Amino acid sequence: MDPGTAALRDFERQALAHMDAAYNLAFWLVRERADAEDVVQDAYLRAFRAFATVTGDDIKPWLLTIVRNVAYRWLSVRKRRTNVIPLDSVLPNADRDEAGPVFEIASDAPSAEDMLLGRADQALVHRALDRLPPAFRETIILREMEELSYRDIARITEAPIGTVMSRLARARDQLKEELTELIAKETRNAL
Amino acid sequence: MRCDHDRARIALLLDGELPAPERDAVTRQASDCADCRRYQSELLALRGQLRRARATPSPALADRLRLRLDYEAAEMAAGPARPVTPGRRAAQLLDRLEPYWRAYGRQAAAVLAACLLSVAATLWWVGQNAGPGPDQAHDVLAAHVRSLLQDNSVQVASLDTHTVKPWFAGRLDYTPVVKDLAADGFKLEGGRLDYVDGRRVAALVYLRRLHRISLFIWPAEGPETAPQRAKIDGYNLISWRKAGMRFWAISDLDETELGQLPELL
Ligand SMILES: [Zn+2]
Numbered sequence: 525m526d527p528g529t530a531a532l533r534d535f536e537r538q539a540l541a542h543m544d545a546a547y548n549l550a551f552w553l554v555r556e557r558a559d560a561e562d563v564v565q566d567a568y569l570r571a572f573r574a575f576a577t578v579t580g581d582d583i584k585p586w587l588l589t590i591v592r593n594v595a596y597r598w599l600s601v602r603k604r605r606t607n608v609i610p611l612d613s614v615l616p617n618a619d620r621d622e623a624g625p626v627f628e629i630a631s632d633a634p635s636a637e638d639m640l641l642g643r644a645d646q647a648l649v650h651r652a653l654d655r656l657p658p659a660f661r662e663t664i665i666l667r668e669m670e671e672l673s674y675r676d677i678a679r680i681t682e683a684p685i686g687t688v689m690s691r692l693a694r695a696r697d698q699l700k701e702e703l704t705e706l707i708a709k710e711t712r713n714a715l
Numbered sequence: 716m717r718c719d720h721d722r723a724r725i726a727l728l729l730d731g732e733l734p735a736p737e738r739d740a741v742t743r744q745a746s747d748c749a750d751c752r753r754y755q756s757e758l759l760a761l762r763g764q765l766r767r768a769r770a771t772p773s774p775a776l777a778d779r780l781r782l783r784l785d786y787e788a789a790e791m792a793a794g795p796a797r798p799v800t801p802g803r804r805a806a807q808l809l810d811r812l813e814p815y816w817r818a819y820g821r822q823a824a825a826v827l828a829a830c831l832l833s834v835a836a837t838l839w840w841v842g843q844n845a846g847p848g849p850d851q852a853h854d855v856l857a858a859h860v861r862s863l864l865q866d867n868s869v870q871v872a873s874l875d876t877h878t879v880k881p882w883f884a885g886r887l888d889y890t891p892v893v894k895d896l897a898a899d900g901f902k903l904e905g906g907r908l909d910y911v912d913g914r915r916v917a918a919l920v921y922l923r924r925l926h927r928i929s930l931f932i933w934p935a936e937g938p939e940t941a942p943q944r945a946k947i948d949g950y951n952l953i954s955w956r957k958a959g960m961r962f963w964a965i966s967d968l969d970e971t972e973l974g975q976l977p978e979l980l
């Protein structure tokens with residue numbers, strides 16, 4: 525095997541193991557299946573070209589950083605093209621939006637626990653995630669779906685670790701609220 | 716949830732971020748206090764809902780990635796003295812493509828086979844002809860075929876030339892000519908970045924009826940040259956140099972019609 529082929533196999537072995545993670549992140553950022561796959565392909569080509577410069581055993585955070593950068597560039601292109609994505613809510617410095625109301629369940633409402641313990645329709649979970657500000661969404665996705673540490677999430681999203689923690693807490697509060705609401709509404713409609 | 720406990724610590728515990736000395740105390744808090752217990756099970760329930768909602772790619776993505784990486788590796792490895800090995804590479808790619816075929820059916824398979832044959836044909840052709848760089852012809856054909864393999868052959872769709880041209884700014888160190896040729900029967904579909912001749916280049920996609928045309932443009936010093944043509948396995952290629960730029964047009968479009976492009980650009 526020549527050195528180029530060896531490098532390719534090495535990259536494939538390490539990088540393809542994280543393809544689902546790369547796709548999931550891309551999907552939740554660009555919110556469109558075909559675009560997400562293009563983002564992954566573009567990101568993997570970039571990653572491969574830069575692969576020789578990477579050190580360390582776990583390339584997942586590095587790979588996801590590239591995916592995220594490519595996804596944001598796509599969003600800005602798509603925004604110019606179609607004007608559907610509110611870019612300022614997408615950019616990392618949109619933190620002033622974080623001062624939303626903090627969620628508290630009214631004591632007589634059905635408990636969030638009861639609602640959440642059932643198996644919610646995936647469409648409801650998707651809708652609840654959609655309603656999150658993108659900075660919250662990417663943070664909770666990296667933690668709960670991709671199981672990354674706060675430190676890795678901070679690196680990938682270029683945010684201080686304290687910001688990651690506060691985004692995560694707010695994302696959880698907001699998701700619990702939205703999801704409980706959506707499930708309750710669904711249950712009412714079903715009756 | 717009315718207890719006075721610090722619930723943020725429960726989240727830290729579940730995230731595996733709580734320092735070891737505190738773990739026992741918080742674990743106890745989460746089991747002894749009813750409010751904290753409920754909070755913990757909500758977090759876990761939410762986690763379960765989110766994990767189940769993870770988005771998964773189409774089964775073909777892994778194969779498409781491998782294929783693109785293969786091309787990329789071949790292009791990166793190729794110096795000016797690229798060894799011409801017709802057949803072998805195409806055979807490797809065919810092996811690779813099998814799962815993709817299964818997913819996309821026989822029609823796609825036929826198209827792919829034709830594309831791969833033409834890659835092999837180019838490799839043969841470049842051995843026979845002195846032109847504007849045989850590697851370029853290979854890269855141009857490979858890039859065009861690659862774009863046909865994807866759902867989208869463009870990264871930026873065209874509303875008019877003003878959406879495409881600025882898109883290249885910041886992605887390339889030069890500005891390609893982007894012309895609206897709709898009046899001449901070439902509809903600008905959009906643009907993408909591609910990899911030809913060892914560098915990132917602008918690729919424009921035009922449509923003429925149902926025929927897709929890739930037009931590659933990059934800076935090249937030297938005098939203007941007359942268009943040179945080649946036909947490989949159903950694809951027509953034309954290359955010329957003009958205004959400090961190298962142009963390559965490729966399509967399955969009739970060569971007379973494709974031949975109009977050099978005059979229009
Ligand atoms: Zn408590």
